[in-house]
Amino acid sequence: MPDECSLAVEVTTSPLLEGVPHGFLGRAGGLSTGIYAGLNVGLGSDDEHDIILENRHRAKAAVLPDSQLLTVHQVHSADVVTVGKGFAIDADTERPHADAMVTDRPGYLLGILTADCVPVLFYDPVAQVIGAAHAGWKGALGGVTDNIITAMEKLGAVRENIMCAIGPCIAQGSYEVDVGFRQHFVTDDPVNERFFEAGRPDHFHFDIEAYVVHLLTIAGIKKIDALGLDTYTNEDRYYSYRRSCHRGEAGYGRQISLIGLR
Known part of the structure; x- marks a missing residue:
């Protein structure tokens, strides 16, 4: 792995969201070392607290320097926070x-942390309303994408105008699940069977990115950019919870996805 500290912060953007400050960040450009090497922004990790805060500052500076960075304590829910006044970013408690945020206020930078789950950034360019969602399998199945669209509409957004970009997440080939996992989705909607590919006996590979695209499409979102970046296999660029688990590592880093209004 290259020396992450010597690299600039890498910001991957979507042409679909051109015109609004945003980006999907990875490992490059941070101060963390060891298993967290790079731009680890996870307050829930055992990385050094001051280094995490400096990494967060670098992330903010790379996308919207004069903003206030906001993140939530993510719990794999379908809950959405509407941001009016800011809240603290430097204390976990x-x-x-929640697992999603929306706002129509300039000066806030919404940040979602992931390490295999799906980060989704939302933008209505007409109403100037933004959103950011952490769509893990529980949150996605529970309706986090539907809930964030509804929350944006309450701020004046129109779903036909909302555009979405999906950032780095675990790819289908890297995401093996068992029969019970698959059954959750098939029971919810039989059409979800198409997001599972048979693997070794009693196991399947789940395409969570395609599943989230499906949820957004049936919710009425017409413009979706799925970047197709695999966190598991791209070790030099991204953290991966599953990869760390497979290696028996003591912890794992988190990358951040950001969107804000000037």
Whole structure:
């Protein structure tokens, strides 16, 4: 792995969201070392707290320097926070427990942390309303994408105008699940069977990115950019919870996806 500290912060953007400050960040450009090497922004990790805060500062500076970075305490829910006044970013206990945020206020930079789950950035260019969602399998199945669209509409967004970009997440070939996992989705909707590919006996590979695209499409979102970046196999660029588990590592880093209004 290259020396992450010597690299600039890498910001991957979507042409679909051109005109709004945003980006999907990876490992490059951070101060963390060891298993967290790079731009680890996870307050829930055992990385050094001051280094995490500096990494967060670098992430903000790379996308919208004069903004206030906001993140939530993610709990794999379908809950959405509407941001009016800001809330603390430097203490784990002071952030709302939720997995998505929306706002129409300039000066805020919404940040979602992931390490295999699906980060989704939302933008209505007409109403100037933005959103960011952490769509793990539980949150996606529970309706986090539907809930964030509804929350944006309450701020004046129109779903036909909303555009979405899906950032780095675990790819189908890297995401092996068992029969019970698959059954959750097939029971919810038989059409979900198409997101599972048979693997070794009693196991399947789940395409969570395609599943989230499907959810957005049936919700009425017409413009979706799925970047197709695999966190598991791209070790030099991204953290991966599953990869760390497979290696028996003591912890794992988190990358951040950001969107804000000037």
